[in-house]
Amino acid sequence: MNKQQLRALLAVNLRLLNPQATDRLRKKGATGKVLTQKLTHQFYWNVLIFLGIYGLSLVMFDFSKLPGMFTFYVALFILLGISQSISGIYNVFFAGNDLVAYLPLPFRNHEIFISKLLVVVLNTIPFTTPLMLIFALTAIRAHVFIVSALLLTIIVYALILSLILMLCSLLVFGLTKLKLFQQHQKVVMNLMLALNLILILGGLFFLNHGSNNPNQLDHAVLTPLFPIFKIFTVPTSTTSLLALGTLVGLSLVLALLTRQYVLAHLVEQLTLVNTALASTPAHVKRQHHQRHGLKQMLNSYQLQVLKEPNLVFQLFSTSILMPIILIFPWLFSGSASNFSQLSLNWLGVWFTVGIFLAVITVNQTTLVANIISLDKMNFEFIKALPISTSQYLWQKFYWGYGLQTAITAIIALIVALVTRLPLLLSLALILGVTWGTYLMSQHYFIRDYHLRSTNWTNVTQLFNRGSGNIGLVLGTMAGAIAGAIIIGIYSWLIGSQSALAFLINLIVFAIIIIISGGLLWYYRQSFWRTLAQ
Amino acid sequence: MIEIHDLTKRYGNQLALNQLSLQIAPGQIFGFLGHNGAGKSTTLKSLVSIINPTSGSIIIDGLDLAQNRQACKEKISYVPDTPDIFLQLSAVEYWELLAAAYNQSAADVQQRRQQLVALFDMGAHAEEPMASYSHGMRQKAILIGALLPDPDIWILDEPLQGLDPQAAFDLKKLMKAHAAKGRTVIFSTHNLDTAQQLCDQLAILKKGELIYNGSVSQLLAVHPEQSLETIYLQMAGQAANGQLVDEIEGEPHE
Numbered sequence: 001m002n003k004q005q006l007r008a009l010l011a012v013n014l015r016l017l018n019p020q021a022t023d024r025l026r027k028k029g030a031t032g033k034v035l036t037q038k039l040t041h042q043f044y045w046n047v048l049i050f051l052g053i054y055g056l057s058l059v060m061f062d063f064s065k066l067p068g069m070f071t072f073y074v075a076l077f078i079l080l081g082i083s084q085s086i087s088g089i090y091n092v093f094f095a096g097n098d099l100v101a102y103l104p105l106p107f108r109n110h111e112i113f114i115s116k117l118l119v120v121v122l123n124t125i126p127f128t129t130p131l132m133l134i135f136a137l138t139a140i141r142a143h144v145f146i147v148s149a150l151l152l153t154i155i156v157y158a159l160i161l162s163l164i165l166m167l168c169s170l171l172v173f174g175l176t177k178l179k180l181f182q183q184h185q186k187v188v189m190n191l192m193l194a195l196n197l198i199l200i201l202g203g204l205f206f207l208n209h210g211s212n213n214p215n216q217l218d219h220a221v222l223t224p225l226f227p228i229f230k231i232f233t234v235p236t237s238t239t240s241l242l243a244l245g246t247l248v249g250l251s252l253v254l255a256l257l258t259r260q261y262v263l264a265h266l267v268e269q270l271t272l273v274n275t276a277l278a279s280t281p282a283h284v285k286r287q288h289h290q291r292h293g294l295k296q297m298l299n300s301y302q303l304q305v306l307k308e309p310n311l312v313f314q315l316f317s318t319s320i321l322m323p324i325i326l327i328f329p330w331l332f333s334g335s336a337s338n339f340s341q342l343s344l345n346w347l348g349v350w351f352t353v354g355i356f357l358a359v360i361t362v363n364q365t366t367l368v369a370n371i372i373s374l375d376k377m378n379f380e381f382i383k384a385l386p387i388s389t390s391q392y393l394w395q396k397f398y399w400g401y402g403l404q405t406a407i408t409a410i411i412a413l414i415v416a417l418v419t420r421l422p423l424l425l426s427l428a429l430i431l432g433v434t435w436g437t438y439l440m441s442q443h444y445f446i447r448d449y450h451l452r453s454t455n456w457t458n459v460t461q462l463f464n465r466g467s468g469n470i471g472l473v474l475g476t477m478a479g480a481i482a483g484a485i486i487i488g489i490y491s492w493l494i495g496s497q498s499a500l501a502f503l504i505n506l507i508v509f510a511i512i513i514i515i516s517g518g519l520l521w522y523y524r525q526s527f528w529r530t531l532a533q
Numbered sequence: 534m535i536e537i538h539d540l541t542k543r544y545g546n547q548l549a550l551n552q553l554s555l556q557i558a559p560g561q562i563f564g565f566l567g568h569n570g571a572g573k574s575t576t577l578k579s580l581v582s583i584i585n586p587t588s589g590s591i592i593i594d595g596l597d598l599a600q601n602r603q604a605c606k607e608k609i610s611y612v613p614d615t616p617d618i619f620l621q622l623s624a625v626e627y628w629e630l631l632a633a634a635y636n637q638s639a640a641d642v643q644q645r646r647q648q649l650v651a652l653f654d655m656g657a658h659a660e661e662p663m664a665s666y667s668h669g670m671r672q673k674a675i676l677i678g679a680l681l682p683d684p685d686i687w688i689l690d691e692p693l694q695g696l697d698p699q700a701a702f703d704l705k706k707l708m709k710a711h712a713a714k715g716r717t718v719i720f721s722t723h724n725l726d727t728a729q730q731l732c733d734q735l736a737i738l739k740k741g742e743l744i745y746n747g748s749v750s751q752l753l754a755v756h757p758e759q760s761l762e763t764i765y766l767q768m769a770g771q772a773a774n775g776q777l778v779d780e781i782e783g784e785p786h787e
Binding site: 002004005007008009011012015016019022023026031032035098100101103104105106107108456 | 581582583603606607609610611613618619621622623625626629630631632633634635636638660661662664
């Protein structure tokens with residue numbers, strides 16, 4: 001293998017994998033080898049951050065005495081590893097769509113494959129590193145000789161990581177060989193990404209819900225993973241040796257299958273898929289509808305912009321992720337209350353819940369916060385046409401706002417159904433969502449206008465504008481905490497002072513109207529009016 | 534020597550290229566002319582292994598391309614029809630990748646890189662990501678990348694598009710100098726003046742069919758009273774277009 005070529009390919013793929021970090025480091029003056037080094041350091045940092053986040057809680061457990069907890073966490077990180085690998089393989093091999101650019105260059109097939117797979121590995125390692133911590137902690141607490149403990153940790157981790165990668169490679173590349181895939185590449189690819197999201201959420205739900213035993217400290221043991229627990233607690237037992245042997249055997253079988261089915265015809269297959277994904281079928285005629293009026297035509301254009309399924313999937317999935325993480329575990333854990341007996345005194349509370357649901361759902365990664373930038377250069381061009389920019393933007397805003405409201409309203413509807421909320425309170429919740437989304441959408445739409453980017457190549461670059469990921473997490477957490485406090489106080493007041501419920505609701509509505517009015521006036525004065533001038 | 538035998542490419546039911554056969558000798562500048570969709574880019578992409586032809590073969594210096602892709606790719610550098618590739622990389626990073634692909638270290642190509650950067654006036658922006666470049670700057674960056682490893686065969690798909698007059702002039706000079714050294718330049722263009730200026734041999738394609746293969750001088754000799762533009766339009770153009778233009782703009786006023 002040519003090391004110089006492999007190094008060059010790795011450097012390129014590192015940049016492709018981390019477009020935001022690359023841009024940020026470039027702005028700080030990093031170029032060439034320094035940039036590559038810094039991107040590699042970023043990877044180490046990710047590993048440390050993950051270890052730090054999970055390490056603190058993992059160190060507290062004596063896994064050697066908690067086999068259920070051990071298998072729970074191993075399953076959790078394997079799930080995360082699978083999810084990251086699938087999205088990594090998709091991003092690096094397919095979505096990057098750069099293979100056509102490599103094809104004329106004298107690189108060897110396996111060099112391109114290895115450089116890309118290494119990047120997927122780098123992407124997956126941070127999410128699975130806590131496995132090493134669990135393994136090492138379990139073995140050390142079980143009084144296994146420390147050198148053996150560390151050796152076993154490294155071997156089992158490497159085996160599990162390679163199993164995950166090979167399994168995902170077989171899955172994704174196997175999918176591309178199906179006739180259905182060849183006929184509907186884009187649809188199947190997007191379906192695969194959606195299933196990946198469902199897999200991780202469903203897996204988390206199953207782990208949280210299915211295996212929790214309230215009467216014991218430990219989780220219920222996940223039997224298929226129990227032999228791995230044995231490897232670290234009684235490494236010389238027959239079960240452990242058999243488990244280790246099975247892992248090695250499985251790895252060999254998957255390696256052979258990967259060689260046979262993935263590597264043998266890789267470039268031909270990738271060329272086929274990349275070419276098909278990159279091009280719209282040349283002779284698929286779009287049905288022509290006679291449209292009268294500029295408004296109708298622009299509406300049709302807005303719809304076409306939003307018809308890119310991969311893009312929309314990313315924007316929608318980021319929208320629903322946060323509420324799902326924050327609300328769904330509570331909703332489905334069995335601790336969620338039955339609100340069917342609540343009286344109309346609670347109308348205001350549920351309206352406020354709707355507003356805060358919108359606050360944690362609408363953020364810089366959601367559709368309405370990126371919809372102007374999705375236009376790319378088209379927006380600059382439209383500004384040069386003899387049509388009103390203000391009207392064009394209003395139309396765009398309503399598209400983004402409408403879709404955003406629909407997503408949040410569906411989440412609200414699930415909340416209402418699971419908690420058996422009475423019809424009028426459910427309506428109040430959905431109205432709250434609609435109003436909250438309107439205010440939040442205005443804020444993020446205007447933000448997108450001011451920070452708009454026309455030359456992005458990967459939609460995730462848009463998410464990192466302004467305060468970046470830290471701002472996103474802090475903003476959402478602040479919204480969630482503020483919401484919890486305000487709704488908590490409001491609920492306590494309604495619950496304890498039911499005679500004054502009408503007055504309390506009136507005061508809260510007055511506050512909401514004043515704040516909303518102030519915000520709308522501000523948006524109008526600082527943005528919409530300036531467009532009309 | 535490049536030999537193309539019965540090259541055919543189908544996209545579903547659409548025939549993009551139909552049994553194209555021709556030879557390109559070393560020391561030539563070979564031009565492909567044709568309307569949009571005539572099959573120029575399909576031919577060039579087949580030569581550089583981006584497209585697998587449906588049937589037919591390509592022989593480069595005695596090597597069958599389908600059997601010897603690696604060896605053939607080392608003899609060729611390519612400029613695609615749109616310069617929107619590797620946009621996340623800076624121009625310098627792209628050139629380093631290209632040098633590595635052709636097994637040349639940064640030091641090996643340093644002098645040539647400096648000369649090309651100076652020639653195309655790219656020094657000021659070379660460290661910025663190519664996503665921030667104008668079309669012309671991207672084209673220059675891609676051109677420098679292709680010329681840097683200096684292989685025997687240059688395959689350039691509409692290379693002059695977006696270049697400023699100075700850069701276009703310099704590139705044409707470089708193409709002539711490359712061919713004068715006994716090497717090969719293959720390019721496609723829509724510009725008939727450029728084709729007339731540069732090409733030793735010309736292939737005109739129409740809807741995937743080869744309708745002319747020979748020198749420009751031979752073509753002009755057959756039609757001594759006509760310009761290359763008129764001859765080309767008679768061969769590849771649509772007869773009804775003249776009347777349509779009149780209908781669109783109307784008769785000029787006296």
